[in-house]
Amino acid sequence: MTPQWVYDVLEQSWPAAGTQRVGPWLIRAGKGGGQRVSAATAEDTVGTADIPQAEAAMQALGQDPLFMLRDRDAVLDAVLEAQGYRKHDPVVVYAAPTAMLASPAPSPMTAFPSWPPLAIAAQIWADAGIGPGRIAVMERVTGPKTAILGRVKDRASGVAFVACYGETAMLHALEVVPNLRRQGSANNIMRMAAIWAQDHGANRLCLAVTAANTNARALYASLGMEVVGTYHYRKK
Amino acid sequence: MRPDRNATPRQARPAPLRAGVLVVCGVLAANAAAALTFEFPGPATPSATLSITGASYPLPTARWEKTGLPTKAIEGRVERTAWHIDAPKLTSLDLMAPLRAQIISAGFQPVFECETEGCGGFDFRFATEVMPEPEMHVDLGDFRFLSAERQGPNGVEAIGLLVSRSASKGFVQVTRAVEEQSAPLFAATNKVGSELAPTAGETVTLAMSNRPPLLPSAQAGVAHLVTGGSVVLEGLVFDTGSTELTEGRYAALAELAEWLADNPDKTVALVGHTDASGGLEANIAISKRRAASVRARLIGAYGIPAAQLEAQGVGYLSPIDSNLTEEGRQKNRRVEAILTSTQ
Numbered sequence A: 001m002t003p004q005w006v007y008d009v010l011e012q013s014w015p016a017a018g019t020q021r022v023g024p025w026l027i028r029a030g031k032g033g034g035q036r037v038s039a040a041t042a043e044d045t046v047g048t049a050d051i052p053q054a055e056a057a058m059q060a061l062g063q064d065p066l067f068m069l070r071d072r073d074a075v076l077d078a079v080l081e082a083q084g085y086r087k088h089d090p091v092v093v094y095a096a097p098t099a100m101l102a103s104p105a106p107s108p109m110t111a112f113p114s115w116p117p118l119a120i121a122a123q124i125w126a127d128a129g130i131g132p133g134r135i136a137v138m139e140r141v142t143g144p145k146t147a148i149l150g151r152v153k154d155r156a157s158g159v160a161f162v163a164c165y166g167e168t169a170m171l172h173a174l175e176v177v178p179n180l181r182r183q184g185s186a187n188n189i190m191r192m193a194a195i196w197a198q199d200h201g202a203n204r205l206c207l208a209v210t211a212a213n214t215n216a217r218a219l220y221a222s223l224g225m226e227v228v229g230t231y232h233y234r235k236k
Numbered sequence B: 001m002r003p004d005r006n007a008t009p010r011q012a013r014p015a016p017l018r019a020g021v022l023v024v025c026g027v028l029a030a031n032a033a034a035a036l037t038f039e040f041p042g043p044a045t046p047s048a049t050l051s052i053t054g055a056s057y058p059l060p061t062a063r064w065e066k067t068g069l070p071t072k073a074i075e076g077r078v079e080r081t082a083w084h085i086d087a088p089k090l091t092s093l094d095l096m097a098p099l100r101a102q103i104i105s106a107g108f109q110p111v112f113e114c115e116t117e118g119c120g121g122f123d124f125r126f127a128t129e130v131m132p133e134p135e136m137h138v139d140l141g142d143f144r145f146l147s148a149e150r151q152g153p154n155g156v157e158a159i160g161l162l163v164s165r166s167a168s169k170g171f172v173q174v175t176r177a178v179e180e181q182s183a184p185l186f187a188a189t190n191k192v193g194s195e196l197a198p199t200a201g202e203t204v205t206l207a208m209s210n211r212p213p214l215l216p217s218a219q220a221g222v223a224h225l226v227t228g229g230s231v232v233l234e235g236l237v238f239d240t241g242s243t244e245l246t247e248g249r250y251a252a253l254a255e256l257a258e259w260l261a262d263n264p265d266k267t268v269a270l271v272g273h274t275d276a277s278g279g280l281e282a283n284i285a286i287s288k289r290r291a292a293s294v295r296a297r298l299i300g301a302y303g304i305p306a307a308q309l310e311a312q313g314v315g316y317l318s319p320i321d322s323n324l325t326e327e328g329r330q331k332n333r334r335v336e337a338i339l340t341s342t343q
Helices: A002-013 A050-060 A071-082 A119-127 A132-140 A185-199 A212-221 B092-106 B121-127 B183-188 B203-208 B223-225 B250-261 B278-302 B326-332
Strands: A018-022 A027-028 A066-069 A086-097 A110-116 A143-150 A155-165 A168-176 A204-209 A226-235 B021-025 B036-040 B044-060 B070-084 B109-115 B144-151 B156-165 B170-179 B230-232 B268-273 B309-313 B334-338
Touching: A002 A086, A002 A168, A002 A204, A002 A226, A018 A050, A018 B223, A050 A071, A050 B092, A066 A071, A066 B230, A071 A226, A086 A212, A086 B121, A110 A185, A119 A143, A119 A168, A132 A168, A143 A185, A143 B334, A155 A185, A168 A185, A185 A204, A204 A212, A212 B278, A226 B121, A226 B268, B036 B170, B044 B144, B044 B156, B044 B170, B070 B156, B092 B109, B092 B144, B092 B156, B092 B170, B121 B203, B223 B230, B223 B334, B250 B278, B278 B309, B278 B334, B309 B326
Parallel strands: A168 A204, B268 B309
Antiparallel strands: A018 A027, A066 A226, A086 A204, A086 A226, A110 A143, A143 A155, A155 A168, B021 B036, B044 B070, B070 B170, B109 B144, B144 B156, B156 B170, B230 B334, B268 B334
16 A cells, blocks of 8 residues: 555656646646646546546646556446556656665765756657757756766767655656666666655655556665565556 | 454464474574574464574664655574465464464563554565565565564573465565674674774674774785685676676685695685675575686686685675665675685
């Protein structure tokens, strides 16, 4: 069962462009910020009869109906399945104490935080398909936040975004330049993210990854991170 | 599926779960401590066991706080087993209640017991020793912990019981630590020899604490490979975030290579060690790769025949210093050479 802080930090560290309550639903306006910020969630008891209301609200925003299912949404999950909604992109959330990830510290100049992101960081994201919609999400975050730029052999090798909410920091949009992979860059970025998060009062660092991404999951597990939560989507 | 919020354990739920499976747990080999027999609330399969002598178990004694997890060190033999209980819809209470009753009836006194957030939630999970997935699984929304101790023939015996569940299975981890004030196991197996033996009566300290004097130091050099059986290869540097040995000349490798060249009939195992950050499996993999990188260097740069060298890794299982300090962790991250020839 996923602790509530996992869902809270997801919401706060990667916020939707806008939210509205429609009956029992929380409808999110994503504006190209990704699936989770475009998905509807049930904030109250819902049944089959409530589905059209959510569908209409999302269509009005120009978004295809997409639902995010958390642990507590087992009933909705079954209802959507019965209506022909397919399970999509199961996600797992990993976490570890920042103190654990922060040591050993990466070598100097292999990773460093900066906000706003340097042009080269934005370029790495753009090349990886993390475009203006997602950069806008990062700009919307109100709490402590930063980009972490990784370097390998005097070249910018990767980047990630980290934001804190309370005692939890969440890392998003980790990208390593394809021809600079497998050289420790992701590891350095993760460790620097933990150091930065620790300096900003967070005692744990988490991140969400598609369950199918075994390479990334192996990296997180090798750092001692553990799965602390799950969610998935349904769409037609 | 909602965890029961009652802090006080009560009787386990009746009927279908009480499959009554008898399993012998914690056979502390060749030791006075008697085996404990647990009856699990469902068909139980041991998934992993770890047994270390000359170890220290930080027995949790209170809930996690900002300053850390309050613990009491039990030094001696530590054994840890994880069990999978093949029964769906078990709550952590269903698992804890019957096991707790059995531990109490075996003469143990509870030291500390807690449930999920009452233990410290996420922070407790990471501050206490847990076997890696898939052997052990801790649902951060539903787990319980009990520490208990009793007076055994040789000293205190402690148990740390951690229970949790997934949708389909229950998970139980039993850590048992038995204080040993008897034979100087570690000193004996490492052939420390007379030069390190303390005056009579103090052997206990040496036997219990797995500390540097027992292991070859830099001064001893490669000679210790013969006299003591192993040597720490000092001064090795690995690329950050990698298991590759950084380029450069290492005095310890040059010395070992010279000795291997002079003794072509001798074989050596290079054994990687890590600090205790992170999961065991990952650390074993890392330590093995580091040892392999050292082996490759000895073969490639010093021309040592591959047949003379093997590379192994034991993760964090054989520390030479405390994992609580950065200095200690740094010492624990090392590669040792062990003489494997028997004549």
